[in-house]
Amino acid sequence: MAGKNTYRKPSPKPTPKIAKKASVFSYIKKLLYKVVFYFFIISIGSVALFKFLPIPFTWTMMDQKVASIMKGEDSEIHYSWRSYNNVSRExxxxxxAAEDQLFPEHFGFDFKHMQIAYKNNLKGKKVRGASTISQQVAKNVFLWQERSYIRKALEVYFTFLIEIIWGKQRILEVYxxxxxxxxxxxxxxxxxxxxxxxxAKNLTREQAAKLAAVLPSPRKWSVTxxxxxxxxxxPKITRQMRALGGTAYIKDLRSF
Known part of the structure; x- marks a missing residue:
């Protein structure tokens, strides 16, 4: 009926327990937003910074040094940064040629070899991984070595970042x-x-191939x-270097 006042029962006030839960969830939500925000800022900032600065060290170097100390072995790390133009193109x-022959062409991931590696792993065959040079740089510079789904996801993220921000020439220089x-x-x-x-500027093709030959397992295999x-x-690597067309194959790498 028009003009008739309707009575609404007031909504019950949340109990202290419910209010506390809501407050905790709200705090966690805000905290997660902050963590994600700062992660993106720091990660993108770090990649942008190291586009121009030499890499002072990697987590792999730190792991090696600590492991050597724990074993009572010589822990000196041999490492000398050289710019792209101060390393032999060979x-x-x-x-x-040894690690990632499609490096100039792909955008950080070699999906064909990833698929082959996945199928072989399902069959129980022991094969090398399908990580590209870009993925290896992302892992070595910004992440830890132990395998996990979290590290792999972060590896994908940092691979995209360095491909976009660094470019191919810088990635190869760092690698x-x-x-x-x-x-x-x-x-x-x-x-x-x-x-x-x-x-390194004076390395010959044969010497460069010897160094590249031990990359899959440098602690197990020896150059000398x-x-x-x-x-x-x-010799397989040197043949492949010739088959790719020599140093002209990497002459016009994207530098941005």
């Missing part, structure tokens, strides 16, 4: 500098000095005392 080409090429030996400059007594597998691998 070295750059050698790691591409050649931080890749482990022997026990406690990181990068082409330290390896060239230690194994050949020369600068190569076993049968490494000895067979070196």
């Amino acid at each position: 070295m750059h080409l050698a790691v591409v 050649v500098n931080v890749a482990e090429m022997g026990k406690n030996t990181f990068g082409a400059e330290a390896a060239a000095q230690q194994y050949f007594g020369i600068s 005392k190569p076993g049968p597998y490494v000895s067979r691998r070196v």
Whole structure:
């Protein structure tokens, strides 16, 4: 009936227990937002910063040093940063030929080889992984080594970042500098000095192939005392370097 006042029963006030839960959820939600926000700011800022600055160290180097100390072994890390133009192009080409031949073409991920590796793993075959040079750089510079789904997800994220912000030339420059090429030996400059007594700028194709040949397992295999597998691998890498067209294959890498 028009004009008739209707009575509404007031909503019950939340109990202290419910109110406390709501307050906790609200706090957690705000905290998560802050964590995500600062993570993106710090991660993007770090990648942008290291586009221009030499990498001072990697987590792999730290892990190696700590492990050596714990074992009572020599813990000195051999590492000398060299700019892209101060490393032989043969070295750059050698790691591409050995580790990631589609490096100039893909955007951080080689989906064809990932699919092959996945199928072989399902069959129980022991095969090398399908990580590209970009993925290895993302892992070595920004993440830890132990495998987990969280680390893999972060690896994908940082791979995209460095592909977008760094470009191919910078990624290859960093890889050649931080890749482990022997026990406690990181990068082409330290390896060239230690194994050949020369600068990385003067590495020949054969010498570069020898360094690239031990990359899959640098603590197990030796550049100076190569076993049968490494000895067979070196000429394969040099043949592949020629097949790719020599250093012209990496001449026009994207630098941004």
